Amino acid sequence: MSVAKELLRQVIERSHGMIRMYVEDLTDADLFVRSVPGTNHMAWQLGHIVGGVHKMLGELGRPAFALPEGFRAVHGKEMAGCDDPAKFATKVEYLALLDEAKAASLAAVDATPESDFDRPGPESMRQYAPTVGIVLMLLGSHGLMHAGQFVPIRRKLGKPPMF
Numbered sequence: 001m002s003v004a005k006e007l008l009r010q011v012i013e014r015s016h017g018m019i020r021m022y023v024e025d026l027t028d029a030d031l032f033v034r035s036v037p038g039t040n041h042m043a044w045q046l047g048h049i050v051g052g053v054h055k056m057l058g059e060l061g062r063p064a065f066a067l068p069e070g071f072r073a074v075h076g077k078e079m080a081g082c083d084d085p086a087k088f089a090t091k092v093e094y095l096a097l098l099d100e101a102k103a104a105s106l107a108a109v110d111a112t113p114e115s116d117f118d119r120p121g122p123e124s125m126r127q128y129a130p131t132v133g134i135v136l137m138l139l140g141s142h143g144l145m146h147a148g149q150f151v152p153i154r155r156k157l158g159k160p161p162m163f
Helices: 003-024 042-060 091-111 132-156
Strands: none
Touching: 003 042, 003 091, 003 132, 042 091, 042 132, 091 132
16 A cells, blocks of 8 residues: 555544544533534534535545435534534444444545546535545544544543543
8 A cells, every 4th residue: 555545544544533532431412512602512513524524525426325314404504503412413323423434434545546646626625625635635634623622522521631
C-alpha cells in the first residue's frame, strides 16, 4: 500500500477511534447536553458526522452504507436546536453507524487509484475540497473536528479528560 493511502487510512482510523473514546462512557441522555446554549449536542453532531461521510461517499461515486429512514433530515441544520431524544438515534445506533461509515471510508480509499487523488473534487464540494484526495482526507478529519467539540460537553458532565 502506498504511503499516501496509508496516511489517509490512519486519519480515518484514528479519528474514528477518538470519537468512540469520547462517546463510549456516555449515556443516551448525555448525548443531549449542550456545552453552552446555541451549540450542538452530541447526538446531532454524531448524526451529522455519519451523514457527512454518507454524502461524501456518494459524491465520490463510492458505495455507502444504508441510513435509517429520515436520518438525514433529523441531522440537518434545521434540527440542530431540537432536544427531543425520540427524534434521534441511541448511542449504540450512532456507534454502529460510525463503524459502518469507517468501513465504507476505508473501502473508498482502497478503491481509489492514487492517480485520482489530484483529480478535481466533486463540484458541490470543490470550494473546501478541491481534489479527490482532500475529500478522502475529509472522510476522517471532518469527524475529528467535531470530536473537539465533545470535550467541553464531557467536562460539563464531569467526565475525566481523555488526553
